[in-house]
Amino acid sequence: MPENNPLVAVIMGSESDWETMQRAHKTLAEFGVAHECRVLSAHRTPDALTEYIRSCEERGVEVFIAGAGLAAALPGCVAACTIKPVLGVPLAAGALNGQDALYAIVQMPPGIPVGTLAIGSPGATNAALLAVSILANTRPELADALKAHRAKQSEKVLAAKLPCD
Ligand code: RP5
DSSP states (O other): OOOTTEEEEESSSGGGHHHHHHHHHHHHTTOOEEEEEOOOOTTTTTEEEHHHHHHHHHHHEEEEEEETTTTTOOHHHHHHHHHOOOOEEOOSTTTTTTHHHHHHHHTTTTTTTEEOOOOSHHHHHHHHHHHHHHHHHSSSSHHHHHHHHHHHHHHHHOOOOTOOO
């Protein structure tokens, strides 16, 4: 595989999802993980979605991240088309503030799993970190980068000052 081929594909159901899903893009970029982001909808572009997943597999993608709101069929549809790990991010897009998407994504029937993250930005960030963890199983440089990232978080907590200090 050429070196710049994406290892992670970040798919979202609508352009309106970018505001949240850019957290996944930014986190993957921070770790230097080759990835690409696409808008494709399970309901509105089913054929293009299937074709895209096939092309991702041919180009060596190892992890899929899929973010969607409302009925949020996207992560499950991606999982139906690949045996690669699929990480689902429920997005707050309507009256139910993402709880609809959370239930839709987390309640996959047994046999076609989607690793479901938190609603919204924390989920988008953690989906990317989890993708890095998966890739780090076979890439020591990513494992080191993850350890450094954790250490930085620990330092920040330990250095915290309260108004009563
Ligand atoms: C879902 O419907 C998308 O993932 C998005 O979160 C939501 C609303 O989409 P738009 O009406 O903004 O295109 O499929």
